[in-house]
Each structure stands twice: as C-alpha cells, then as structure tokens.
Amino acid sequence: MPSDLDLKAERDRFVAFSFCWSDIVLELDHNFNIVFAGGAIAPITGKTEEQLIGHPVTDVIAEADHGLFLQIVSSVTDENRIESVSLKLQGRKGPTPPVEVMGYRVKDLSNHLFIGMRLGNNFGKVSTFKKDEESGLLDDKSFVQAAQSRIKQQSVLGENLEMTMLDMDQLQELANSLGNEDAGHLMSSVGAYLRSTSIGGDTAGRISDNKFGIVHKRDLDVSKIQNQITKMASDASGGKVALDVKCATMQMDSDNISDEDLANGLAYTINQFKNAKGAEFTTGSLTQNMSALVLEAQNKISTFKTVVKEREFFIAFQPIVGTRDGKIHHYECLARFRGEHAGKSPYEYIVFAEETGLIPDFDMAMAQMALQWLAQQPKGKHFHVAVNVSGYSVGDSTYVANLIGLLRENEWAAESLMFEITESARLENLDEANVFIQTLRKMGFKVCLDDFGAGAASFQYLSTLEVDIVKLDGSAVRNALKAPKGRSFLIALGNLCRDLKVATIAEQIDDPRGLKFVRDCGIGYVQGYLFGKPSPNVRDFDPLPHAELFSKKALSDNAATLSVMTRI
Numbered sequence: 001m002p003s004d005l006d007l008k009a010e011r012d013r014f015v016a017f018s019f020c021w022s023d024i025v026l027e028l029d030h031n032f033n034i035v036f037a038g039g040a041i042a043p044i045t046g047k048t049e050e051q052l053i054g055h056p057v058t059d060v061i062a063e064a065d066h067g068l069f070l071q072i073v074s075s076v077t078d079e080n081r082i083e084s085v086s087l088k089l090q091g092r093k094g095p096t097p098p099v100e101v102m103g104y105r106v107k108d109l110s111n112h113l114f115i116g117m118r119l120g121n122n123f124g125k126v127s128t129f130k131k132d133e134e135s136g137l138l139d140d141k142s143f144v145q146a147a148q149s150r151i152k153q154q155s156v157l158g159e160n161l162e163m164t165m166l167d168m169d170q171l172q173e174l175a176n177s178l179g180n181e182d183a184g185h186l187m188s189s190v191g192a193y194l195r196s197t198s199i200g201g202d203t204a205g206r207i208s209d210n211k212f213g214i215v216h217k218r219d220l221d222v223s224k225i226q227n228q229i230t231k232m233a234s235d236a237s238g239g240k241v242a243l244d245v246k247c248a249t250m251q252m253d254s255d256n257i258s259d260e261d262l263a264n265g266l267a268y269t270i271n272q273f274k275n276a277k278g279a280e281f282t283t284g285s286l287t288q289n290m291s292a293l294v295l296e297a298q299n300k301i302s303t304f305k306t307v308v309k310e311r312e313f314f315i316a317f318q319p320i321v322g323t324r325d326g327k328i329h330h331y332e333c334l335a336r337f338r339g340e341h342a343g344k345s346p347y348e349y350i351v352f353a354e355e356t357g358l359i360p361d362f363d364m365a366m367a368q369m370a371l372q373w374l375a376q377q378p379k380g381k382h383f384h385v386a387v388n389v390s391g392y393s394v395g396d397s398t399y400v401a402n403l404i405g406l407l408r409e410n411e412w413a414a415e416s417l418m419f420e421i422t423e424s425a426r427l428e429n430l431d432e433a434n435v436f437i438q439t440l441r442k443m444g445f446k447v448c449l450d451d452f453g454a455g456a457a458s459f460q461y462l463s464t465l466e467v468d469i470v471k472l473d474g475s476a477v478r479n480a481l482k483a484p485k486g487r488s489f490l491i492a493l494g495n496l497c498r499d500l501k502v503a504t505i506a507e508q509i510d511d512p513r514g515l516k517f518v519r520d521c522g523i524g525y526v527q528g529y530l531f532g533k534p535s536p537n538v539r540d541f542d543p544l545p546h547a548e549l550f551s552k553k554a555l556s557d558n559a560a561t562l563s564v565m566t567r568i
Contacts, residue, residue, distance in 0.1 A: 021102070022116035029112055032057045032073060040119070043157045046092040057115075062088035062095040069101075076105050076113060089117075096156050119153045132206040134175070134184070135191030140274065143205025144266045144355075147215045147252075150203045151262065155254045161199055163215050163266075164222055165207070165273045166229075167246040172209035174233055174241050186236045190229060197225055207274050215252065222247050248273075261298065267355035268297035275348065297356070304349065304358055308365050313337045315369055316534035317385070319541050320505055320527045323519040326550030328541065330384035330418060332527065333370050334534045335362075350390075354423060359390045360399035367403060367417075374416050383538065386418040386448060391427045394436055407443055414444030420471065422450040430464040437465055448505070452476070453493070462500070470497060472523065474508030481517055494522035512549055 024044075027036035034057055037049040045052070045060050052059065061069050065087040072082055082103035088095040096119075103115040129142035138146055147163065154161050171190070175183040194204040194214050203215040226245040233243035250269070254262055307313060317331040335346050353359040370387045377383060393399045407413070419440055427433045437447050448469035452458050453476030462470065472493070480486030497504050506518040509528035518526060532545045 021118060023119045024099075024117040026057060026115040026117070027112050028057055028073070028115060029110070032070070032113075035112065040157055044089055044091045044096060060089055062090050064088070064095070073103065073113060076103060081105070082115070091156055097152055119156065132191075134187040135206050136188055137191045137194060137212065138205040140205060140207045140270060143207070143213055144263060144270060146203050146205070147213070147266055148259065148263050150199050150215050151252045151254045152259065154199065160218070160254070161215055161252045162218050162220070162249050163213060163252050163269075164220070164225075164247055164249040165270075166212045166214070166225070168210045168212065168229060169244050169246070170210070170241065171233065171243060174237055174243070178236060182236060186232065189232055193228060193232070194225075207270055211274060213270065213273070222249055264297045264301060264356045268300065268352070271351060271355050275351070300352060301356055301358065304353060305361075307337065307341060307349075308358075308361050311365065311369070312339050312341060314536055315366070315373060316536050317538050317541075318527060318534040319531055319544070320386075320525050321531055321544065323515065323523060323526055324550070326544060326547055328544065329525055330386055331538060332420065333366060333385050333387045335366060336534070336536070354390055354392050357392070360393040360396040363387075363389050363393045364399060364402055364406075367406060370417060371406070371410050371413055374413055382416070384416055384418065386420045388420050388422045388450070391421060391423040391433075394421060394433050395428050400436055404439060407440070407445065411443070418446045418448060420448040420450050427461070430461065434465050437467060441466070441468070462502075467502060469503040469505060471505040471507055471527075477506050477508065477514065477518065480521075481514065487517070487521060490518065490521035490523065498522070512546070515549060
C-alpha cells in the first residue's frame, strides 16, 4: 500500500507531465469537487487555488457548458479518457474563449480524475496555418490569425502584449547572394530566433521579403533582437554586410475590442507596414496602441463601405491586344475612384478590402457595373470585358451564390463578360475554386487566371483549375527578359498552355521591346501602357495607340529577326 508521501510524489509527477501540455491542471474527487488546482486558473477566475479547493468544478466552467462537461466526466473510467473537448471557462469578465480539455482517471490515486486545460484550442492547431518556406515563419495572413488568437488568450490572463514589426532591409538580397545551403541556413536561423522571442514560441511571421512581425511580452529587449540579427547577417556575409534592422513596437491592448475589430486592426496595421517604403517606416510611424489603430481601421472600413454603397468609383478600361494582329480581344475593367477619393491608389484600397474581408462586396459591385455598362452600349457595338474576382471572394459562399444568381438573371452577357481571378495565392481550396470556375464556364462565361508565374504554386493552379486564359504576371515577364534562359522558359510556358488549349496574356508590356519579346516567345496577347493607360472611354483606343507595330513591315522584320536568332 503506497504511503501518503508516495501518493503525493506520484501526483506531483502527473501534474508535472500535465504542464508539458496544459495551462491549467485540476484534480477532481468522485463528486467532481476540486481537490487540487494549478496553473493559470487564478488569473482567469479571480479566485486562488486555495479558494477553489472543495468547491464543485462547475464553479470554473461557463454555465452554458455545465451539462456538456458533467456528461463527459461522468463517462470517464480508468479504461478511457477525455480527448480534446472544447468548452468555455467562467472568467472574471464572463465566459472565456474556448479552451481545449483532456482528462484521465487514475486508479492508484483514489480513482480521482485529472483534468488538463489548454487555452486557445483553435490556436493549438497552428499547423493549419500557412508558413513561409524559407524562414519557417507564418505568412502574413496566418500571422494575423495567430496574433489575434494569442492576444485574446493572454488578455484572459490579464496580460497585455506588444507587437514589434522589423524591417530588415537587404536581408533577402543578402540571402540571394549566398549559395543555396548558406542562404537556407541564414533564413531558417532568423526564423528560429524570431520564433523563440515570440509569445508561446509560435507567434512570429514573415510579412514580405525583408519584413517580419512578432507578438511578445512587454519585457522583451527589442534592441537585443536587432543586434542578434545584424550579427547573423554579418557572420553569413563574412563581415561584408552590416544589416540595418529597423523596429517599431506597439501595445496590444485588446480589452473591450471585439474579435472582428481586433482582426481588422491587425490586418490594417500589417498592411500599412507591408506597403511602407524606405523613409516612410520610422520607429514612430507604427508606435500606437491597438485601440487607436482599431479606430483608424474602423473609420477606413466605414469609408470603404460608403464608397461601395454609393458607387463612388467608376470603370476604367484597358485593352488586351493580339500580339500578331493588333486587334483588341477584350478590355479589363479597372476601378478608379471619384470625389474626395479621386487620385488615391486603387491598389491600396483593394488590398485593404481583401485584408478586412470587404472585397466580396466590391467585386460584386464591379460585376454589376460592368453588366450595366454592357447593357447601355448601342446596338451593333459588341464589346468583351473582364472583371476581377479576388481569390478571397472565390472562397466566400455568399458572394459566389449572389454572383451566380446575378449571372442567371443576365444570361445575355455570357459572350461579353469574362472573369479574371486575381490574388490566386489566396485560394484556400483549389477543388472548391474549380467548382466555382466550372460553374461560370458552363454558363458560357470565360475565366482567366491572373498572376501566373508570380509564385511556385502557379503550375499547381494550372493543373487543378480548368481555365480559358492565363495572364502572365508582369514580374515574371520582366524576369524572363533579364535572365539568360528567360526566353526558353517563356517559350516552354507558351507551348504548355497551347497544349492545354489555354490562351496566354502578358501584362505590363510598356514598350516595343517587351511586345517583340513575348511575341517571339509565342504569347498570344498583351496588356500594358504601350497601348494606352486605363480610360473610362473605350473610344480612346480607336485607333489603337502604336498600331504601326503590327504593320506588315514590322511583322516581317520581326519574323526575319526571329529566323536569324533561331539559326544562331
């Protein structure tokens, strides 16, 4: 028979093992009264461990979950256990966010039930978040989700955190100058170090090539991070590179801020940081508290909703032109703002709408305006136009249902209206996206996949998504122009698309050299400033600017040049 000391030692071992996983540990007797409590229970409930001993466990469970909890614990024997149950606790400020609960009945310890609880059960599934391959850090979108979850979790414990944004100018350039092995070691080392400084060791993200973010405790020495990363860069470059690491830290005071507002505030902050360039990023530029930034984000959201509702924007058209005949195939519909918003960057508005979940409403408004414009054209004038659909909107069931309904009411537009899926990297479920695309195509609407070649996943998209056209990202075309093997790559890409019966468009063609290059590579269509900037009046493209580039002489000279290059 074990002595009391042996039993206490055994229980202590169970508790120690439990804390490897749990934030809270409870021991319950046969009547489900608390006989031991440890961990973060006091900060959450406002009661000390001593005040809880002898009281029913339901005192710390949110009232709405009493029945669920008692049903589960009543069914536990020494031959089974509680596995990953989600419920809420009764905190000082009301029910907490969900916690993950596991439990086990220990026969040798008076058959008592040991319960382990982990805060933020959704956060525990961090493997579902997307990560940057080089650094192993969360990508920008996943970082927002993880940061929101951690901030709310720690707020329950009465602890406010901070978020530090780091701009490591030239880090990616340094990595590119190293061999693959050294570059990989540098980026993974930076990622591992940033993770180690973040709360929970898993709340660090890569916002862009040289920009990073971490959520951390308030006592973190940010200057130490700067010095350590600067040393890493210096060691990797053999002392040749002195990396300049700029930092901005803000308080994450999330009390009385809803989950939605917190998510929008974080997305707004990170978007500001991502788009800041050079001197725009200073230590003070982002050093505000979250409450102030949430208010700023709320104002921008309200403004954007008004812009959409009141249609304070118009369509500007840009032609897509055949590389050999110079004929306009269709026009892309681009948004331009009017009134007090005139002249403001459409890109910044669209990115903000995507990050804050407002883009489906905007995409729907653009589709409605395009249909209205087509319906107003005189008889005998037949135009083809393409409207953008963000990858975010493709995953929004309400948007998809409303768009399909709108198109069924306007079946006449099937031969005139196309859809161009932008931000394809934001497509969360390719199979579901393909169902949406095939629904449009079966209704007679052609679909184009934008941003092709901008990321490593582009070919996966092309193999999964059946589309009519792919638009080559401008950066991919520019890189092909620069790289010695660029022409071969683009020719191979054009051949692949032809085999798949998919048309190709090269965007950002702004000069005759670019036109000649993509034409030589077999790309079918082009879009760019060479044929005019976007205009609300399609008559601005009749006649087409630089139509002489498609004269018989120009095409003949081009064919002769191509023939010589082929022989070489």
